[in-house]
Amino acid sequence: MAKFMDVHHSMKGITADQLREAHDADLAIQGEEQVTFEKAWADPESGVVYCLSEAPSAEAVQRIHERAGHKADEIHPVPLMVS
Amino acid sequence: MAKFMDVHHSMKGITADQLREAHDADLAIQGEEQVTFEKAWADPESGVVYCLSEAPSAEAVQRIHERAGHKADEIHPVPLMVS
Incomplete structure (x- = not known):
């Protein structure tokens, strides 16, 4: 994992309800690919949405996002984290 | 807030120690602009680093990053969040 x-990059105008709905669509099927979507942050003005997940591969993340109706434009492994 | x-976008090859050092440099001075850097995630292969913060403005975030020696390439307000 x-x-x-x-x-x-194309989520301009996204509302809180639409972000929740999109996230819920991911959560509903993520288990089929062993993906766990943890958080998502959105900027409705520029239309950018960032999703943090734990998954076996970038391809697994993309398959869930595609099936949920919102293919990602970029997916980066982020092996390093600080807080 | x-x-x-x-x-x-230009952090290719960043190590865990370098990410920690960069984050600590932000933390050391963030209070001067009422910024709180919460987390940062890095992909050493593509060189992309994402930083999540709470701040009075994007300009305040940039001033801290600049003074710490690593100006951001993009700063987006993310008023919407789901988990």
């Missing part, structure tokens, strides 16, 4: 940050 | 996600 590894951590991934994926990015969507 | 608002949440921000900022992105650095």
Whole structure:
């Protein structure tokens, strides 16, 4: 398992309800690919959304996002983290 | 106060120690601009680093990053979050 940050660039105008709905669509099927979506942050003005997940691969993250109707534009493994 | 996600694109090869050092340099002076850097995630292979913060403005985030020696390439307010 590894951590991934994926990015969507075309979510201009996204509302809190739409972000919740999109996230819930991921959560509903993520178990089929052993993916866990942890958090997502959105900027409705520029349309960028960042999703943090734990998953076996970037491809697994993308398969869930695609099936949920919102393919990611970038997916990066983020093996390093500080807090 | 608002949440921000900022992105650095030129951190190829960054190590865990370097990420910790860069984050500590931010933490050391963040109080001067009322910024709180919460987490940072790095992909050493592509060189992208994401930093999540709480701050009065994007400009305040950038001033701390600049003074710490690592200006951000993008800073987005992220008023929406789900988990």
